[in-house]
Amino acid sequence: MAIKKNGFIPSSAPEELKKVLTAVASEWGDMIEDMEEFHVIPLKGAMTNEVFQINWPTKHGDLHQKVLVRVYGEGVEVFFDRDDEIRTFECMSKHGQGPRLLGRFADGRIEEFIHARTLSAADLRDPEISALVAAKLREFHNLHMPGPKDVLLWERLRTWLSQAKKLCSPEDAKEFGLDILGEEISMLEKELTQGSQDIGFCHNDLQYGNIMMDEETRAITLIDYEYASYNPVAYDLANHFCEMAANYHSETPHILDYSIYPDLEERQRFISAYLTSSD
Missing domain, CATH: 3.30.200 (Phosphorylase Kinase; domain 1)
Incomplete structure (x- = not known):
């Protein structure tokens, strides 16, 4: 259409x-x-x-x-x-x-139509705005949504890998290492599911284009829930940091520039604001 x-x-x-x-x-x-x-x-x-x-x-x-x-x-x-x-x-x-x-x-x-502006990549590096986003994300994670509370991360990765193998030529599959990704997913699942984890309702796509802010009240709104599901909240935090390395206004929004990935101080500041925003 x-x-x-x-x-x-x-x-x-x-x-x-x-x-x-x-x-x-x-x-x-x-x-x-x-x-x-x-x-x-x-x-x-x-x-x-x-x-x-x-x-x-x-x-x-x-x-x-x-x-x-x-x-x-x-x-x-x-x-x-x-x-x-x-x-x-x-x-x-x-x-x-x-x-x-x-x-x-x-x-x-x-x-x-929400009367607020969409954040920019630069906004995510602003300590004050970043703290507001962290508090909103904590609120999001604490939502009680209907249905099962099962973690979907690993099933979703395997589904996407299966689709990628169907869509790629043998040459592309080899270039992208699709033949070994299954083993990597299993290794990560084993390593990252040991011990206790906080499971919450995660956004799973928290890039700057999915965050809006009211300029007058400074209220944050998270939009676009295509990928939202229950997952470890630590995954959602890590994914948000990865999104800071993406440029969604370029011809290659899917290619991350890890030279601009948030440094340790930025990540600690965000997590501190997340943890202190509620209780």
């Missing part, structure tokens, strides 16, 4: 999307008769989906409503279960976390 960028929703857009958008507007008392009343602004920084801000004039005329339309990327089903993600999204809304789900269509959904 295509949405016209930097303009209006074209007449060729799926009827389902038009109906859902019109229904959302109607619930807010705004009657939309012409699709050109919906103005589309593409938003950058998302890897898995295409994301758009949709504006339209309110019944008062001098104001505008805003929603966020998320169009699902093709082939992402190999990475996570979309139905699980929707259930998580709805449950998070009930917990008062993140945006509200306003509507769904076959290829995506409509979300509440």
Whole structure:
């Protein structure tokens, strides 16, 4: 499905999307008769989906409503279960976390537009902002979500490895060492599951583009729960540090630059803020 960028929703857009958008507007008392009343602004920084801000004039005329339309990327089903993600999204809304789900269509959904700015890579290195993120992550980990509390990390790694082997040519599989990754995963699981572990509801994708901050209240909101699941909380902390080595505004967002990985002092400061944020 295509949405016209930097303009209006074209007449060729799926009827389902038009109906859902019109229904959302109607619930807010705004009657939309012409699709050109919906103005589309593409938003950058998302890897898995295409994301758009949709504006339209309110019944008062001098104001505008805003929603966020998320169009699902093709082939992402190999990475996570979309139905699980929707259930998580709805449950998070009930917990008062993140945006509200306003509507769904076959290829995506409509979300509440959060009036906050997305963090930048530089923001994550700011000690004050980093401490706010740490406290929010601790709150996230303490959420009680329905369903089993099983760790999904190792099963997910093996699933992704299996998919990679199916998709790669023999040459690529050899270059990326796919033949030995299975053994490495088993070794890591054995080494890292010894002793007691704190298991919590983890975000698993805490890069700067998934963190928003209200400039006035300094309130932090974590968004995008495609990969969220129960895991060791230490894994989520470590993954957040790895995300600091990524540049999601480059042509190679999947290649990490470990020369900018947070040093020991930064990591200790974040973990200290995490541990002291609650009890």
